[in-house]
Amino acid sequence: MSEGGVRVDVWLWAVRIYKSRSQATAACKAGHVHLASGRAKPAALVRPGDRVEVTGLRHQRILVVKELLSKRVGAPLAVAAYVDESPPPPPREERPAPVAVRERGAGRPTKRDRRRLDRLRGW
Template identity: 35%
Template sequence: MNDAPRNTGAGPTVRIDKWLWAARFFKTRSLATAAIKGGHVELDGHKAKASAAVRAGQMLKIKKPEQVFDVEIIAVSDKRGPASQAEQLWQETPESQKRREDEAAERRAARLTMPRPTARPDKKSRRRLRRFKQGEDAG
């Protein structure tokens, strides 16, 4: 028996790739489809297919570089509108919001500890840096 989520027909449905694009998680529908095929989107705890239909009340886990969103679908739409409209299509769980804020704070703290040059390297410094990175003698 298949454990994949099924639509019971309650309420309107939309393809998940269209919904992700309309909700502005991805800039294009093809990027949304690629993320789904890459296993970066889960629908109700299962890997999703681009043709899967979503409806209000379902849970999505969307993995983007450096960010993971756990969201509940509030409304469905296959039309991309302004960001204010897109925000009304989903609601992020409080745990997901806290996790993303904590990870962002860690990245900011890590960036502050990294040394930053005061100016761009001159030609001689760039050559030395290139030799060092390529493993040649820096002399």
């Protein structure tokens, strides 16, 4: 733990927002991490009380720093290091998967039929 602050990419990795430090650094460089001052460079320092906004994940995360961590810790300790003010994720759209229906006794699908089936399945 540092007195002045911890790099934002290191802190995001330590509290398990990103799986690797290089992913956290890449997110900062891509502009997915914001501090109060705007876009955060990877070397920007975070201090207790700072608000970190992370986009580019499945949904936006808004975190308030409670504790500075410079080493990756277990999940229970990582969750205790920040206050999560993120909005709830949007509800998942529930739609049934497309089902390919062929008439019984239609025989083996032709090449054209197989391509249509693959397109329907998303392959």
